[in-house]
Each structure stands twice: as structure tokens, then as C-alpha cells.
Amino acid sequence: MEIRFSEEKMNKVREIIARYPEGKQKSALIPLLHLAQDEFGGWLDVPVMDYVASILNILPIEVYEVATFYTMFNTKPVGKYLLEVCQTGPCMLNGSDDIIDYIKEKLGIGPGETTPDGLFTLKPAECLGACGYAPMMQLGKTYREHLTKEKIDALILELRGAANN
Amino acid sequence: MAVKLLLANDHVEGIRYYDTYRKHGGYTTAEKAFKMSPADIVEEVKKSGLRGRGGAGFPTGMKWSFLAKPEGVPRHLVCNADESEPGTFKDRYLMEFHPHLFIEGLLISSYALGSNATYIYIRGEYAWIPDILEQAIAEAKNHGWLGKNILGSGFDCEIYVHRGAGAYICGEETALIESLEGKRGNPRLKPPFPAIQGVWMRPTVVNNVETLAAVVPIIAMGGDEYAKIGVGRSTGTKLLSVCGNVNKPGVYEIDMTCSVEEFIYSDEYCGGIPKGRKLKACIPGGSSVPIVPANLLLKTAKGETRYMNYESLSDGGFATGTMMGSGGFIVLDDAQCVVRHTMTLARFYTHESCGQCSPCREGTGWMYKILKNIEYGKGKMSDIDLLWDIQRRIEGNTICPLGDAAAWPVAAAIRHFRDEFEWHVLNPDESQKRNYGLAHYADPIHVPAGA
Ligand SMILES: Cc1cc2nc3c(=O)[nH]c(=O)nc-3n(C[C@H](O)[C@H](O)[C@H](O)COP(=O)(O)O)c2cc1C
Ligand code: SF4
Numbered sequence: 101m102e103i104r105f106s107e108e109k110m111n112k113v114r115e116i117i118a119r120y121p122e123g124k125q126k127s128a129l130i131p132l133l134h135l136a137q138d139e140f141g142g143w144l145d146v147p148v149m150d151y152v153a154s155i156l157n158i159l160p161i162e163v164y165e166v167a168t169f170y171t172m173f174n175t176k177p178v179g180k181y182l183l184e185v186c187q188t189g190p191c192m193l194n195g196s197d198d199i200i201d202y203i204k205e206k207l208g209i210g211p212g213e214t215t216p217d218g219l220f221t222l223k224p225a226e227c228l229g230a231c232g233y234a235p236m237m238q239l240g241k242t243y244r245e246h247l248t249k250e251k252i253d254a255l256i257l258e259l260r261g262a263a264n265n
Numbered sequence: 266m267a268v269k270l271l272l273a274n275d276h277v278e279g280i281r282y283y284d285t286y287r288k289h290g291g292y293t294t295a296e297k298a299f300k301m302s303p304a305d306i307v308e309e310v311k312k313s314g315l316r317g318r319g320g321a322g323f324p325t326g327m328k329w330s331f332l333a334k335p336e337g338v339p340r341h342l343v344c345n346a347d348e349s350e351p352g353t354f355k356d357r358y359l360m361e362f363h364p365h366l367f368i369e370g371l372l373i374s375s376y377a378l379g380s381n382a383t384y385i386y387i388r389g390e391y392a393w394i395p396d397i398l399e400q401a402i403a404e405a406k407n408h409g410w411l412g413k414n415i416l417g418s419g420f421d422c423e424i425y426v427h428r429g430a431g432a433y434i435c436g437e438e439t440a441l442i443e444s445l446e447g448k449r450g451n452p453r454l455k456p457p458f459p460a461i462q463g464v465w466m467r468p469t470v471v472n473n474v475e476t477l478a479a480v481v482p483i484i485a486m487g488g489d490e491y492a493k494i495g496v497g498r499s500t501g502t503k504l505l506s507v508c509g510n511v512n513k514p515g516v517y518e519i520d521m522t523c524s525v526e527e528f529i530y531s532d533e534y535c536g537g538i539p540k541g542r543k544l545k546a547c548i549p550g551g552s553s554v555p556i557v558p559a560n561l562l563l564k565t566a567k568g569e570t571r572y573m574n575y576e577s578l579s580d581g582g583f584a585t586g587t588m589m590g591s592g593g594f595i596v597l598d599d600a601q602c603v604v605r606h607t608m609t610l611a612r613f614y615t616h617e618s619c620g621q622c623s624p625c626r627e628g629t630g631w632m633y634k635i636l637k638n639i640e641y642g643k644g645k646m647s648d649i650d651l652l653w654d655i656q657r658r659i660e661g662n663t664i665c666p667l668g669d670a671a672a673w674p675v676a677a678a679i680r681h682f683r684d685e686f687e688w689h690v691l692n693p694d695e696s697q698k699r700n701y702g703l704a705h706y707a708d709p710i711h712v713p714a715g716a
């Protein structure tokens with residue numbers, strides 16, 4: 101895969117950098133890492149981070165130290181669908197442990213593992229700000245709330261279908 | 266009927282969009298504000314008694330008046346929309362459903378503080394909200410509320426949305442500033458305070474989403490009128506996000522005069538505890554504030570009714586009271602295990618510690634490990650005292666308040682539910698099969714010596 105933003109994405113990059121004062125382009129780092137992760141396979145490989153460093157004219161190490169600090173940046177490959185199920189207190193009170201166990205059993209994977217077909221990664225997460233709608237998970241840019249076993253079944257069916265098309 | 270200021274238009278369909286918001290009086294307060302001087306706006310906010318809604322409750326007007334204004338140096342308003350304290354999801358509600366109220370509050374506050382470039386730092390997981398906010402910002406800009414020379418005032422203002430990437434610590438204001446600069450979210454030593462040297466070393470005010478939204482009703486009605494709502498130093502209205510074991514979890518606006526009992530049991534708010542279960546305990550202000558058992562939640566140690574406001578919730582200090590915090594109201598029924606709940610919070614804090622200070626970095630992990638042992642029937646009696654000792658050594662010995670925030674839930678759980686911890690240790694097998702329930706109510710106000 102060639103690591104290069106399309107012209108359209110580069111326009112977005114320039115728009116983001118322009119939000120910050122001149123000479124403070126490093127402020128665009130986290131937004132650009134989001135963009136890069138979305139664009140280049142769902143995780144941040146070293147060449148991807150180096151590319152972002154070159155765009156912002158900062159040292160690669162400045163990118164690595166940020167990428168490894170924030171939970172949302174994956175520094176290892178993940179499945180096509182990252183199921184991030186919240187396990188913090190308020191969700192636990194409403195059965196998140198059962199949901200996590202159910203997914204483990206259904207997909208045959210443990211926390212942090214990916215299914216052999218590369219489709220699903222299970223990642224127990226900490227509070228995602230949906231505590232009143234528990235149990236819940238983050239899936240890409242969306243939240244799936246009020247989860248039940250039936251909803252998990254339907255979701256996995258839906259995602260398998262989407263992946264096959 | 267309780268006063269509603271922020272969610273007054275909650276029932277209005279389409280209030281998320283400019284035209285509807287405008288039809289319901291939106292941006293008329295901004296018009297009013299631009300006829301006032303920035304100093305007058307700060308004065309009104311001071312008079313309102315508004316206290317920061319992010320958790321610390323610091324008076325907003327006073328914070329604003331500390332902002333340094335050196336000649337020729339730009340200053341910035343940064344809105345804290347990192348909202349990651351377990352139990353808290355009220356800012357999300359405001360941004361998702363009332364984006365224009367929020368933007369109008371940001372606009373008035375930016376004008377009051379002289380911020381030509383204002384940033385909204387939003388937690389990265391709220392990935393669909395930036396689109397909502399950016400749409401609202403674009404609509405506002407199209408109608409002349411943002412951009413250059415707003416309403417002919419000569420004041421320019423742009424609002425930018427900046428996404429974080431998953432780090433509770435970035436809600437701490439100096440960590441947020443570091444993160445906004447494109448760095449790891451390591452809190453800074455204070456002083457210098459952000460009001461003097463904040464983002465890009467420029468004077469900066471960091472305020473919570475709800476705080477800035479509240480500026481709209483304050484300027485609309487005047488600070489004095491706003492201060493008449495509520496009681497004492499708890500003025501105005503407060504958003505509460507309710508979760509855990511209640512019939513109606515969700516976001517509610519209260520005017521800080523209702524009792525805790527009414528809040529939990531009335532149909533207007535939480536609607537009581539599901540399945541006929543009993544109230545066991547509550548963490549009323551987000552995971553960092555002390556957990557209290559039902560008896561101390563509904564009444565103070567003096568036997569007086571406890572109310573949903575800053576003073577009443579903290580009545581009795583940490584020995585018998587708790588805090589309003591961020592308004593993340595977590596309810597536990599009698600089927601829940603306090604040890605397990607506390608363990609998940611300890612795991613949260615160890616995951617979120619930035620690692621700069623040893624007491625926090627090491628202490629949070631150690632507490633989680635011990636709690637895990639107790640929860641899974643591998644604990645020793647001495648572990649309980651050890652936990653107490655560790656939390657005590659973290660508190661007050663760290664760069665930022667995350668250390669305290671990690672210590673307090675553990676301290677309060679032991680203070681009020683020590684018997685439940687002991688039961689786990691003494692009954693390693695049974696504790697894996699059932700929960701302790703309400704057994705501790707045999708000794709209702711259970712405060713061990715030295716707590
Ligand atoms: C660990 C930690 C996390 C915090 N998280 C948030 C947060 O998510 N949102 C917020 O508004 N304030 C948070 N705060 C409080 C901020 O540091 C700051 O006090 C607040 O944003 C000030 O705004 P306010 O005065 O309007 O409340 C946090 C503080 C700490 C120590
Ligand atoms: S108290 Fe914890 S989170 Fe705060 S600066 Fe120290 S190590 Fe980091």
C-alpha cells in the first residue's frame with residue numbers, strides 16, 4: 101500500500117493545519133493521526149507515522165510518543181471491525197461482563213484478539229460516556245447501546261454480511 | 266415544576282438546527298451580549314455565582330477575571346468536552362441535541378474573554394459529534410454569528426473542533442492544553458496557571474461544555490436573576506447524567522432544590538429502582554467522588570434531608586458526605602457488589618494514569634491488583650488495611666488531581682463497606698457465588714475509627 105493521502109485528503113490536511121496558529125502545526129498531530137489511521141488500514145504502522153511526521157515537519161519520535169499514549173491509536177493491526185465493549189463500573193452494573201463473555205464465546209477470541217478471518221477484534225474498553233445506555237460498545241465512529249445477546253447476534257451477522265459484499 | 270434553562274427546548278423537534286433554534290429565541294442573547302462590553306459580561310457571570318460544571322466547581326466569573334491580557338498576545342478560550350469521568354455523559358447530550366445553545370454560549374464567552382480563536386477539545390470516541398458541531402458552526406457563520414466583525418462589533422471569532430484520541434487525563438486542563446499542542450497528555454506543574462500561560466504559552470481559559478452553555482441564560486436573564494435560582498452557593502441549574510440501577514437513566518436538569526430522595530424516586534427524574542430492588546449505594550458526582558450508602562445518601566449524618574446541590578451533598582465531609590462533582594449519578598441496587606464496582610474503577614484509574622508521578626502510577630496499579638484479589642476470593646485481611654494505606658499515600662502527593670480521584674473511591678468504599686470487603690476475604694468461595702447485599706445495614710452509619 102502506498103502511504104500517501106489523496107489530493108482530497110490533502111485538502112483536509114491543509115484545512116486542519118490552518119486551524120492552529122502559524123508555526124504551531126504540531127497541534128494538528130492528533131487529528132492527522134485519526135485521518136491516517138482511517139485511511140491506512142485501521143492502525144498506525146511506523147511508515148505511516150513517519151509520513152505524518154514529514155507532513156507536519158516534526159521528528160518521527162514526536163509522533164511515536166503520541167501514538168503510543170492515546171488509547172484510540174492502534175500500533176498493531178486490528179480486525180476490520182473493532183468491538184470495544186465498555187467494562188467500567190456503570191456498564192458493569194448493567195451486565196457488560198455478560199456481554200463481553202458472550203462475544204468471547206461466540207467469536208472464540210479473548211480480549212485483544214482477532215478472529216482468524218481478520219474480521220473482528222474484541223477490546224474491552226473503559227467508560228465511553230454512554231453509561232446511561234449500558235451495556236454498550238464503540239464500533240468505528242458509532243456507539244451501539246442497550247446491548248443484548250440478541251443484538252450482538254444481529255450485529256455480527258450484519259457485519260459478516262457487509263464484509264462479504 | 267423545576268426551572269429548566271439548558272434543556273428548556275428539549276422537546277422541540279429540530280432544535281439541533283439553526284432555523285428552529287433561531288425561531289425559539291436562539292442567538293437573541295448573543296445580540297444582547299454584543300451591545301454590552303466584555304467586562305460587563307464577566308461581571309454578570311460573576312454575579313450569577315456560576316460554578317464550573319466540569320467537576321471542581323470553581324467560580325467561573327472569578328476564573329475569567331484572572332485571565333492575563335498582555336498587549337499584543339492572543340488569548341484563547343478552550344472548551345473542555347473531554348467528558349471521560351465514568352458516569353458522566355451530560356456534555357454529550359448538550360452537544361448532540363443542543364449544539365446551537367452551546368455555540369451561542371461559546372460565542373458570548375469568546376467575546377467576553379477576547380478569544381478570536383476558540384477550540385472545543387472533544388473526546389475522540391464521540392466521533393459523530395464533531396460533524397454535528399461543525400454543521401452548527403457553519404450555520405452560525407453563514408448567518409454572521411461567527412467570522413469577521415461579528416454584528417459590526419469589530420470582534421472576530423472562529424470556533425474549531427479538536428478531537429482527542431482516548432485519554433481521560435486530557436480532561437485535566439493542563440493535560441488538555443498539552444494534548445491540544447499535539448503532545449502526550451501529561452499534566453503540567455502549576456504555576457504558571459493557564460490564565461497566564463496556557464496553550465502555546467498564551468493566556469487561556471478552560472471551561473466545561475455545560476459551564477459555557479449556562480452563560481446564555483445568565484446573560485439573557487442577568488446574573489442576579491440567575492443567582493436567585495437554587496440555594497446558597499449552588500446557583501442556577503445543573504445537568505445530571507444518571508446511570509446504574511434506576512428505572513429511567515438519562516440526562517436531567519435540576520435546579521438544585523430537590524432532595525436526593527425525590528431525585529431518585531420521583532417519576533420526573535430517575536423513577537426509582539427497577540425490579541422492586543432496594544437502593545444500596547450511590548456515587549452522585551462521577552466515579553471520583555466518594556461512594557455513600559443509601560442511609561447517608563438520603564439523609565446527612567445529622568439526620569437532615571440531603572439535597573441535590575454542592576453544599577448538601579458534601580455535608581459531613583468525606584467521613585459521611587460526598588460531592589456534586591461532574592454530576593455523573595451512579596446508582597447501585599442491593600444486588601450489586603461494592604468490591605467489584607470499586608475494582609472496575611481502580612482498573613479505570615490505573616489505565617488512565619499518565620505515569621508521571623510514582624504514587625499515582627504505582628499506587629493505582631497496586632490498588633487494582635489487591636482489589637482483584639479480594640474480589641476473586643484471593644484476598645487477605647491485611648489487604649484491606651494495605652489498600653487504605655496506599656490510597657492515603659497517593660492523595661495529595663501527585664502533580665494533578667487524578668491521584669486523588671483514584672484514591673477517594675477506594676477510601677470511601679472501605680470507609681462505608683468494610684464489612685463487605687471482610688466478608689469477601691472470610692468467605693472466598695461463597696463470595697464467588699453471591700453478593701453481600703444489604704447486610705451492612707445492621708450497622709447503619711458504619712464509620713470505622715480513624716476513617
Ligand atoms: C483527571 C481529571 C479529569 C478531568 N476531566 C474533565 C472533563 O472531562 N471535563 C471537564 O470539563 N473537566 C474535567 N476536569 C476538570 C478540569 O481540569 C477543569 O477543572 C475544568 O475543565 C474547568 O472547567 P469548569 O470550571 O467550567 O468546570 C478533569 C480534571 C481532572 C483532574
Ligand atoms: S497524578 Fe497521575 S495522572 Fe496526574 S500527573 Fe501524576 S501520574 Fe499523571
Ligand code: FES
Binds near residue numbers: 192227228230351353
Ligand atoms: S461506564 Fe460504560 S460508558 Fe460509562
